[in-house]
Amino acid sequence: MPGGAFSAAADFLRQVHEESWDKIMASRAYREFWGFFFILPFLLVFAAFEIYPFLDAIYLSLFDYGIGRKEWIGFGNYSHLLGDDVFLKSIRNTFLLVLGVVPLSVGFSLAAASIVIHKSAAVASFFRASFYLPIVTSQVILSIAWLWIYNPMTGVANYGLSLFGIEPVMWLSDSSVTLVAVIIVVITWCVGQPFILYLAGLGGIPSSYYEAASIDGASPWRKFWSITLPLLKPTTLYVVVTTTIGAFQTFVVIQLLTGGGPNYSTTTIMYMLYETAFKYGNLGLASAMGVLLAVLISIFSLIQFKFFRSDVEY
Amino acid sequence: MTKGLKWAADLVLYLCALFFLFPIYWMITGSFKSQSMAVQIPPELFPSAPTTANYTKLFAESEVVRWLLNSVLIAGGSTLLACIVATMAGYAFTKHRFTGQAVLFGLVIVTMMIPRQLGLVPLFTLMKNLHLVNNGWSVILPVMALPFAAFLMKQFSQTVPNELLEAGKIDGCSEIALFTKLFLPVVKPGIGALAIFVFSFSWNDYLWQLIMLSDESKMTINVGISTLVSEFSANYGAQMAAATMGFIPIFVVFIAFQRYFVKGITVGSVKG
Incomplete structure (x- = not known):
């Protein structure tokens, strides 16, 4: 039963939450989590639309690459x-x-x-x-x-x-x-x-x-x-x-x-x-x-x- | 410096300013000249019989209103999203610690120096695979990834005192509340400068828009206007009317937010 499983999980989380809240707060994982939480949106777009295109451009420059063809030619283009x-x-x-x-x-x-x-x-x-x-x-x-x-x-x-x-x-x-x-x-x-x-x-x-x-x-x-x-x-x-x-x-x-x-x-x-x-x-x-x-x-x-x-x- | 030399320098400077402003003046006045007046020699410095025929033709024969709307939506959407992403990033870079932070910021600095055009072909292929050709998202997403935006917000975030956030923590603020209730109000002026920068960047991101938006109804104002050069060939009045339509919105933004323009330029460089 999905509903039951959900409430059980919620109970467990509440337990964890109440028992060791201070410990979690101070833990490295907690800090890492919030650091990543705020950087994540930028990290995703930056990786996909900035870093990846740059790296892929270098890789593609080694191919004879066009519509319907992609052949490794090393430094041929250069x-x-x-x-x-x-x-x-x-x-x-x-x-x-x-x-x-x-x-x-x-x-x-x-x-x-x-x-x-x-x-x-x-x-x-x-x-x-x-x-x-x-x-x-x-x-x-x-x-x-x-x-x-x-x-x-x-x-x-x-x-x-x-x-x-x-x-x-x-x-x-x-x-x-x-x-x-x-x-x-x-x-x-x-x-x-x-x-x-x-x-x-x-x-x-x-x-x-x-x-x-x-x-x-x-x-x-x-x-x-x-x-x-x-x-x-x-x-x-x-x-x-x-x-x-x-x-x-x-x-x-x-x-x-x-x-x-x-x-x-x-x-x-x-x-x-x-x-x-x-x-x-x-x-x-x-x-x-x-x-x-x-x-x-x-x-x-x-x-x-x-x-x-x-x-x-x- | 002698008085005469000083006077001459001033004169040259004012003439240069006029030279810089002249194309804009010529474009606006030209848009009110009839086809025969536009090609007449000697040209009229100010149209003696101004006509709105060029604008009538422009609105009737092109989708200029649609293009303006597209530009506003795309530049506005890019600005909103880029500001959210970059402000969060600036906060993460200065007020948090996470694994790989220094490396990531190093990459931001490095990519700021690399011409975006290097990634043109892969980005095009990527957008094609995402089925985003002729879709506004294809031009919004890369603007959200602008490394300069994250860099700028990191500079601004550094000016927010850590004590403020620590006090908030002691008062029991959640991490989200620290960001929205304490951090955001303080960096607001910085976000203003960033917004202006992103808006004008996106508005003028011509090459990429030209590649991605080829469908006439999807074009932005700059791409649309550029297609009119051949369509209205030799009809200079109509071309100038189109150019003027593209000029007015961004000019209004510039006049309204001139302060932020200057701030964005200076904070991003020397004071950084």
Whole structure:
């Protein structure tokens, strides 16, 4: 009888409950239980949708894997990719994009924050909103706006240039300028976060440091190099690493503006991965691209950690 | 710095701010331009004869309302669930001890550095096997697993004094009550910052939504709008109307919760 069994079990539990409640409370099992109780939901989704896909991607990259086929080929995908001109070009484009976007947006953010920190709260708030709004606005929406701005015939970009007597530029179809056009767009959504972080970082530097330097007769540049920059190093590290990771994964602007063209001049690793997997169905090859992308990003991040690590302690 | 140089720097800064805002301005004003006005040279900085024809066309020929609703449901659902999961995780990481705690938190940190796109293919196969293609859950579940969310809540949870929970224990609170009655009220501002972060992340999680939601009625606003680029090709006014429709909701959220946006960014990094 299920009902009877249930009440017997309940009685037993009540007994245990009453007799050794203090012991159970103090026991390791009790603590473990509640620890796991609160971590369990995260543990489940994290394992299923974060850890497992990462590990499986590495495993799948060793297969010729697509619709209706899955054959072990070892490092075949990798050797294929390293001999593939288009993939090498996509690595080159991604590097150029990162090298264009990261120094410009980080440098600009720092310069802008250094100016704005001396302004009133209202002005600071205006700049925070202006620089952060493009991030909020979603890359899809901005890309669509830029698609029109860049139109060679009816776009406002060429109209603006014509006011200065400059010939129309084929922003999205002349392979010598497309990457520049893409970099301009990407920078507009890479400045907001570094700017806000630098503003917060600058606000945290005690003004007494600058006052002491002024008494010693230090010039504004000297103060910037010897006080501001070293103290902002942790912020710079974070900003450089996250902006680099973001730029490495550039996808939306490519898909909507150029489709990787012309002649693969704007194909990024991420865009090629997407096409390889979801247009051509080469899932194994795409996984190998993902692994290589992750490796490249890790190498960059490690170098940056070494370079920007705050070795100066105050 | 000389006065002139300072003045020039200010000017450049304001011009840059205008440059950043310009595409948004151009999009909104463009959405009120007729097809012929949109392509006219020289372009009008402000539409002299504004029309709502683009919006009429948009509502008549696309499922934009449906897409907005999908986005709100998906981003809202992701936010609610991710906040619950991450807050519990933050509590477990800081106020409890369990086997493998340090290893798990190490994994959270490591995965924060790995591009999510690495797992794109396996995640796609997994969702296909779970029969979640063209289902909102396929985009909600991965957002719930965001390592950054758990990391952020761990940072916030650390600020909750242990004495508070110990006092609660002495007063005979159950473990559940310690969490809901004592812990939650204190970390509320942190949850606010996390909610904003997750909401905007999910709203803009375009690539993954593009892969999972191909059915027109299941699309989110960003995926839907991107399909209109070819459908309304060369009709820039209509494209801008679509983009503006996607912009307004997230803009409202941003204006309403600007404080939390800034907090979420700064807490997640330097102060961590």
